[in-house]
Amino acid sequence: MLLINCPYCGERDQSEFSNGGEAHVARPKNPELVSDREWSEYVFIRANPKGIFYERWVHTHGCKKWFNAVRNTSTDEILKIYKLGEEPPTLKDFKNTPKTPSGEPKVGSGNFAVKKL
Ligand SMILES: [Zn+2]
Known part of the structure; x- marks a missing residue:
């Protein structure tokens, strides 16, 4: 179970939230x-990194307010978490965070054990 800390309501289950894509x-203009x-x-093109990603979330089944989150997409x-309008953290704030759990490449599944026949 993944818990998300809504900046308005506090910690709630992930099932109460919806992901709004890249922030x-x-x-x-x-x-x-x-x-x-x-x-x-x-409209259509978004980054899809494996690693640290800035995204929007909405507390769909709670306060219904939007906020931003920085999530490591490879570890979840x-x-x-910060409110809309607040200054986003810089990537330097997360320099000690491993980009992937076991050091696999930035793209792809990282599963190199499967050999092609
Ligand atoms: Zn909320």
């Missing part, structure tokens, strides 16, 4: 001036 994706390609990249450890 800090800025909407173009003049959407009518951007190309279709730039707009589609804003939530490293920091």
Whole structure:
């Protein structure tokens, strides 16, 4: 069971929350001036790192408020939670956090024991 510490309600079960994807994706200031390609990249293209990731969460079955979290996607450890509008922590704040649990590459499953026939 994963517990998430809502900044408004406190610690609750993960089942009460919904992930809103990558945080800090800025909407173009003049959407009518951007190309279709730039707009589609804003709407659809997101980082999908294996390791530390800034994401948005909403307490769907609680206060219904949005907040940001820094999560290690390879270990599922939530490293920091902060309210919208607060300054996000820098990656230097997490320099001692292993990017992956056992040092496997940044991309891929890391399962190199399976040999192709
Ligand atoms: Zn809440």
